[in-house]
Amino acid sequence: MADIEQVKKLREETGVSVSECKMALDEARGELEKAKEILRKKGVELAGKRSGRAAAQGMVESYIHPNKRVGVLLELRCESDFVARSAEFQKLAHDICLQIAAMKPIFIGEDMIPDEFIDGERKIYREQFAGSGKPEKIVEQIIEGKLSKYKQEVSLLSQPWIKDPQKTIKLLLDEAMAAIGENIIVKAFARYEI
């Protein structure tokens, strides 16, 4: 049986229900880290199931840097008005605003980057390697690697979370979906800087 102190600790760290924490700890034979891993995988799976559901509620949150020269606006969606008003959801919205302010994403997901954008970036990289003397195939590999890194950097969901770089924002959202039990979507954001 799972130790009650461990269940409490796991619940505090993950936000998942007590019964799910118990089951995960049983499955992990009392190993906290393993239980977290189990919950994370489960969370991701649950989130996967939830992500098809309509998210017609939510909130609009903003963050203005104290110098008033950087500002962010975020539309975060969920399924119910009840969740939209919860402290948990509002904290998540605030955290995502801080991420956008600090890490300057341009798109929500990598699948939302227009082709022209990628092509333009590829062209810049090609020019950098023009006359480098390296074989064409190697250059193309390096360029694709750079492009892949670039796509991660400009996409909010692919970025490492500034408060815990082990997690991407996608994983942060998946965990929130698992803990809250609703589909959560970053619908839109804007970031202005003077």
Next chain:
Amino acid sequence: MADIEQVKKLREETGVSVSECKMALDEARGELEKAKEILRKKGVELAGKRSGRAAAQGMVESYIHPNKRVGVLLELRCESDFVARSAEFQKLAHDICLQIAAMKPIFIGEDMIPDEFIDGERKIYREQFAGSGKPEKIVEQIIEGKLSKYKQEVSLLSQPWIKDPQKTIKLLLDEAMAAIGENIIVKAFARYEI
């Protein structure tokens, strides 16, 4: 000579300097309304001269409606950091945010509406009048009138200011430029609604 009480009143109402108020009242032979008209014209002219100047400073302001279902982000530019930090400029930014929240503009100026947008709207109007039996020429006139009204409604600068519908937002900005003495530009805005 201009009456000192009238100068004070004019200055309070317009925010223009004492010497300019005196000159306007002299020109208007002491008639307050006429003096205001003179200053307004002058303000617009001054703003016209200023509007070519670089506006590299400014602030990012947001407004979130108490229900958290409507939010606005605004980038308002001016020429100096000093003006950007002034209460007058910050009040202007706040007023424009409230305007955007309430009146849902889509574009900054009418010149920024893409042709496809106008064409799409024109098509909808044409369909409304299809088979109305009205002569083609009359229908086209009505449609152009509706389009002109539509362009005004979706453009922030053309909208009547909610706090004083006698003024457009363009005029509000022109008057602020005259009073503050710097070029002021609405650089960008976003408005999200759940």
